[in-house]
Structure formats: C-alpha cells, structure tokens
Amino acid sequence: MHPAFSVIFLTTLIGAGQGLLLALYTAESYAAVGVVASSPRSFYVAGGIISLVLLIAGLGASFLHLGHPERAWRSASMWRTSWLSREVILLPLLMVLLALYTMFHYLGWDLGIIGIDSGFDSDLTLIVGAFAVLATFALFVSTAMIYACIKFIQEWASVLTVINYTLLGSASGFTLATALTVFIVPEPSQGLVKLFGFWAVVITVAALLGRVMSLYRNARLKPRSTVQSAIGIRHGSIIQRAQGVMGGSFNTREFFHNAPDWVFRWIRPLFLVLTFPLPIILIITGVTSGSFAVLIIAFVVQYLGLIAERWYFFAQAKHPQNIYYQYIS
Amino acid sequence: MTQLALVIDLNVCVGCHACVTSCKEWNTSGIAGYLSDDNPYGAEPTGTFFNRVQTFEVGQYPDTQTVHFPKSCLHCEEPPCVPVCPTGASYKRPEDGIVLVDYDKCIGCKYCSWACPYGARELDEHQKVMKKCTLCVDRIYDESIPKTERKPACVNACPTSARLFGDVHDSESEVSRAIREQGGYALMPEWGTKPANHYLPRRRIEVTIHDDELVRVDNPLKKEIDVGPSGPVREQTLDDITSW
Numbered sequence: 001m002h003p004a005f006s007v008i009f010l011t012t013l014i015g016a017g018q019g020l021l022l023a024l025y026t027a028e029s030y031a032a033v034g035v036v037a038s039s040p041r042s043f044y045v046a047g048g049i050i051s052l053v054l055l056i057a058g059l060g061a062s063f064l065h066l067g068h069p070e071r072a073w074r075s076a077s078m079w080r081t082s083w084l085s086r087e088v089i090l091l092p093l094l095m096v097l098l099a100l101y102t103m104f105h106y107l108g109w110d111l112g113i114i115g116i117d118s119g120f121d122s123d124l125t126l127i128v129g130a131f132a133v134l135a136t137f138a139l140f141v142s143t144a145m146i147y148a149c150i151k152f153i154q155e156w157a158s159v160l161t162v163i164n165y166t167l168l169g170s171a172s173g174f175t176l177a178t179a180l181t182v183f184i185v186p187e188p189s190q191g192l193v194k195l196f197g198f199w200a201v202v203i204t205v206a207a208l209l210g211r212v213m214s215l216y217r218n219a220r221l222k223p224r225s226t227v228q229s230a231i232g233i234r235h236g237s238i239i240q241r242a243q244g245v246m247g248g249s250f251n252t253r254e255f256f257h258n259a260p261d262w263v264f265r266w267i268r269p270l271f272l273v274l275t276f277p278l279p280i281i282l283i284i285t286g287v288t289s290g291s292f293a294v295l296i297i298a299f300v301v302q303y304l305g306l307i308a309e310r311w312y313f314f315a316q317a318k319h320p321q322n323i324y325y326q327y328i329s
Numbered sequence: 330m331t332q333l334a335l336v337i338d339l340n341v342c343v344g345c346h347a348c349v350t351s352c353k354e355w356n357t358s359g360i361a362g363y364l365s366d367d368n369p370y371g372a373e374p375t376g377t378f379f380n381r382v383q384t385f386e387v388g389q390y391p392d393t394q395t396v397h398f399p400k401s402c403l404h405c406e407e408p409p410c411v412p413v414c415p416t417g418a419s420y421k422r423p424e425d426g427i428v429l430v431d432y433d434k435c436i437g438c439k440y441c442s443w444a445c446p447y448g449a450r451e452l453d454e455h456q457k458v459m460k461k462c463t464l465c466v467d468r469i470y471d472e473s474i475p476k477t478e479r480k481p482a483c484v485n486a487c488p489t490s491a492r493l494f495g496d497v498h499d500s501e502s503e504v505s506r507a508i509r510e511q512g513g514y515a516l517m518p519e520w521g522t523k524p525a526n527h528y529l530p531r532r533r534i535e536v537t538i539h540d541d542e543l544v545r546v547d548n549p550l551k552k553e554i555d556v557g558p559s560g561p562v563r564e565q566t567l568d569d570i571t572s573w
C-alpha cells in the first residue's frame with residue numbers, strides 16, 4: 001500500500017496523545033492508593049493540554065487525507081458497520097473527556113461540587129479519567145481494526161495489529177510523560193519519574209516483541225490470491241501483458257509504495273533501532289541522571305522511529321488488486 | 330430478489346476496448362459529471378475508468394494463448410467495500426443488487442477502495458470522490474431509450490457479444506443459463522465476496538470429422554450425385570452473383 005503521510009501522522013500523533021493520557025491516569029491512580037506521592041495539579045493540567053494538542057494535531061492530519069473534508073461530519077453515521085466511523089466518533093469523544101479531565105484538574109474540582117463527600121481529593125477526576133481511559137483503549141482498537149478488518153490485506157489481518165497499535169502508542173506516551181515530569185514538576189518526586197520510566201521501558205519492550213512477531217508472521221505469509229484465482233485460469237504460467245492503461249492510474253498510485261528498493265530495505269532496521277533500543281537506553285540514562293534534555297530526545301527519537309514504523313506498516317502490506325497491475329504494456 | 334450482473338465471455342473477447350471507450354463516453358456525459366482524463370494524448374495519460382481491458386499471456390512460447398480480460402466492479406453479493414464506508418455513501422441497492430456510490434455523500438477517504446480486492450474502485454482525481462461501475466443505472470431503466478438498448482453501454486458496444494447482461498438470480502435468464510451451461514466462474518472466490526459478475530472460460534473448440542461423414546457409406550452406386558433442385562435452373566442464383 002502507498003503510505004500516506006496524513007495517515008502516518010494521524011495514527012502516531014493520536015497514539016502518543018492517548019499514551020500520555022494513560023500515563024497521567026496511571027500516576028493519578030497510583031497516587032490515589034498512595035504508591036507514589038501525589039503530583040501538583042499543574043502536572044495534570046500541562047499533561048492534559050499536551051495530550052489534547054497531540055490529538056488535535058492528529059485530527060488535523062486526518063483531514064488532509066480526505067477528498068472532501070467539509071463533509072467529514074457525515075463519517076460518523078455508519079458506526080454500526082465501519083471501524084473508521086467508530087474511530088471518527090471516539091476521537092472527539094476522547095477529546096471532550098480529556099478536556100473535562102484537564103479542566104477539573106485546573107479548577108481543582110471534586111465530587112464536592114455535586115454535594116458528595118467521598119473523602120478523596122481526586123475523586124471526580126478519577127471518575128472522568130476512567131471514562132477517558134476506556135475511550136482511549138476503544139480508540140486504539142478502532143484505529144487498528146480499520147486495518148485489521150480487511151481480511152485480504154493479510155499483513156494487517158491479525159490481532160497483532162491491534163496489540164501493536166496499542167503498545168506503540170502507549171510506549172511513546174509514557175516516554176513523553178517521563179520527560180514532562182522532569183520538566184514540569186519543580187522538584188520531581190523520584191518515585192514518579194521512575195514509575196514512568198519503568199513503564200516506558202516495559203511497554204517499549206513489549207511493543208518490540210509484538211512488532212517482531214508481526215514481522216515474523218508477515219515474512220511467512222502465503223498470499224491466498226494468485227494470478228490464477230484473480231483471472232480464474234488454472235495454468236502455471238500466466239503473465240500480464242497489458243493492464244489497460246499506459247500512464248498509471250489510481251490503482252498504481254494508491255496500492256504500491258512506489259519507493260526505491262533501498263528505501264524499502266533500510267526503513268525496517270531504521271525503525272527497529274529508533275523505536276526500541278535507542279529510546280530505552282535514553283530513558284534509562286535520562287531517569288538516572290534526571291535530565292530533561294535526554295528524556296525529550298528519547299521521545300523525539302522514538303516518535304521518528306514510529307513514523308518510519310508506520311511507513312513500513314503500509315508499504316509492506318500487499319493488496320491483492322496489485323495482481324491486476326503488474327505490467328504496463 | 331434481483332441481482333443484475335454482467336457475464337463476460339473470455340472465449341469471445343478480442344480485446345478491442347470498445348467497451349472501455351463506450352463506458353467512458355456514456356459515463357463522462359452523465360448527470361454525475363465527467364470522469365477525469367488528464368493528458369489523454371500526452372506522455373503520462375491517466376484518468377478515471379469504470380472498466381478496463383487487461384491482457385494476459387497464458388503458457389510459454391510457442392504454446393501461448395492471449396487472454397483479454399475486461400475488469401470492472403463485480404457488484405458482489407457480499408461486497409466488502411460497503412460496510413467499511415463511514416458515511417454510507419457506498420451502498421448496495423436491495424432492489425437490483427447494484428453497488429453504487431452517492432457522490433454527494435462521499436468524503437473521498439478511499440477506505441472502500443482498500444476494501445475491494447479487485448481494484449474496481451478509483452478515486453476521481455478532480456472531483457475527489459470514489460467512482461466505480463454503476464452498471465449504467467442511468468440507462469438501463471430509461472424508458473426514452475428503445476427497449477433493446479436498455480443495457481449497459483459496454484454490452485451494447487461489444488462487437489463480438491462477449492458481454493451478457495441480466496439477472497443472475499433468475500435461473501432462466503440468459504446470463505444464468507450461460508453461467509450454468511458454459512462453466513461461468515467468479516473471480517477470487519477465496520474471499521467470500523460472491524461477485525455477481527461472472528466470466529465464461531476459454532474453451533477449446535474441436536470438431537471431430539470422421540471419413541464416413543464426408544462420404545456417404547450407404548451409397549450403393551459409390552457415386553455422389555448433385556442433389557440440387559430437380560429440373561434445369563434458369564434464373565441466376567445468389568451463388569452465381571456473389572463473389573467472396
């Protein structure tokens with residue numbers, strides 16, 4: 001498939017935004033049960049705003065993908081059958097929940113405002129945050145299912161697609177959260193930085209496993225469609241002589257990556273290094289030294305890696321329609 | 330329930346592209362607006378087509394056969410392209426099974442084209458909406474057109490009658506009979522899309538002629554006589570004036 005940069009940015013930006021929200025909520029719930037010291041409200045407000053900005057940037061990128069962005073509202077209508085429609089509903093829903101979550105932190109509200117005294121400081125934000133977390137996971141699933149539900153793009157049609165979208169997005173979000181903590185919390189409690197650093201590394205390792213498994217699976221796929229089944233002639237030697245078009249068509253532009261061979265060959269080692277080992281080293285260095293610079297570089301490196309990863313995700317997928325577009329006469 | 334479809338006879342198609350040009354002509358002039366055509370006479374011609382004729386070579390030289398293969402939307406009975414559409418712009422008509430795109434609703438997200446294994450959908454580069462074969466829905470029901478021509482433009486244009494059109498759910502229709510009696514098959518059956526369009530296979534036409542079919546065995550005089558009209562023929566016959 002042709003990797004469209006609009007979709008690459010959409011999926012990686014919202015992935016990081018969603019991961020950051022998960023990190024914030026992890027900190028808040030750990031603080032609620034007293035595992036780590038509670039963080040200042042400014043931390044959640046800043047984190048919430050950054051997460052929101054990432055989601056909005058992703059949404060903006062997605063509009064660039066559409067032929068008729070002014071009609072985009074229509075795409076919420078078929079949620080019963082279309083994962084794309086579900087994503088279109090869940091993304092704004094998550095934005096609203098995240099905005100509420102951030103606002104309640106900013107205003108310092110708790111359930112006291114509706115007359116319930118639970119004795120917890122953060123009860124309201126914990127509840128709103130829980131819904132936001134649910135929406136986050138639902139959004140990860142929807143985004144990934146857009147690809148995984150197309151059964152004849154065999155590289156995508158796997159539960160690994162859903163697992164990897166979730167893990168890769170979360171990994172970049174936790175890496176970002178680690179850097180943010182050092183930057184925003186004036187005297188960061190070592191506990192929180194370590195907590196985020198720990199999860200960032202764990203999730204990155206899990207994501208590496210998931211991605212390697214999908215690469216392994218894809219390397220062994222046997223295409224179910226062949227030129228024989230495509231034109232219905234059972235003969236061992238069939239070659240295309242003409243595809244009915246001399247100068248390319250939508251079919252040759254949209255379904256082939258059309259990149260030089262060396263790009264396709266080098267991008268995989270590149271993303272494997274940028275997304276996984278390099279950020280892990282940087283996170284560990286950053287957490288032990290408490291350096292914001294190192295941690296934010298870790299995030300940037302991992303994010304660049306994810307862009308390459310997403311490019312490869314698309315480029316590697318072979319659409320069966322390509323069988324009909326092998327040769328221009 | 331009706332399911333309109335094309336049946337394309339690969340044994341007859343000569344790859345003349347008449348269906349391609351007549352399709353383009355009819356559909357670029359319709360109410361839905363033109364079909365893009367960029368650089369039609371330049372070095373890199375490109376544009377939107379509902380129907381294309383491709384050519385495949387089967388076998389190895391010198392034992393090769395050239396197969397011309399017209400390809401358009403197959404109006405699948407289980408169309409994977411329809412449920413994925415987020416706007417409902419892509420739909421399958423319950424009354425005749427035609428799969429259509431509502432160009433006023435389509436947002437040009439291209440998702441449906443990813444979900445068609447046959448590459449039958451093309452995004453129009455200028456109108457930015459998804460286009461595909463409509464089975465000439467604006468023609469086959471038009472009562473101002475003579476009844477015999479109320480067929481898709483490609484079917485009318487085909488000089489070899491390689492394209493049949495009709496209801497594949499009516500077991501007595503011309504198309505159903507052709508599928509049944511001439512080994513009609515569907516493309517990529519492995520994905521369960523149940524294409525409504527079918528293809529008729531290449532068939533080797535062989536006639537075996539035995540000697541006794543050339544010479545009458547029950548001819549007691551062992552002599553072939555002219556069994557023409559009895560009595561002398563005075564007028565010219567058609568054979569006398571026709572020279573091939």
Ligand code: SF4
Nearest residue numbers: 402403405408410445
């Ligand atoms: S051929 Fe493709 S576009 Fe046409 S109905 Fe089938 S899946 Fe949809």
Ligand code: SF4
Nearest residue numbers: 414435436438439441
């Ligand atoms: S391109 Fe148009 S018809 Fe296709 S899925 Fe998107 S909105 Fe639906």
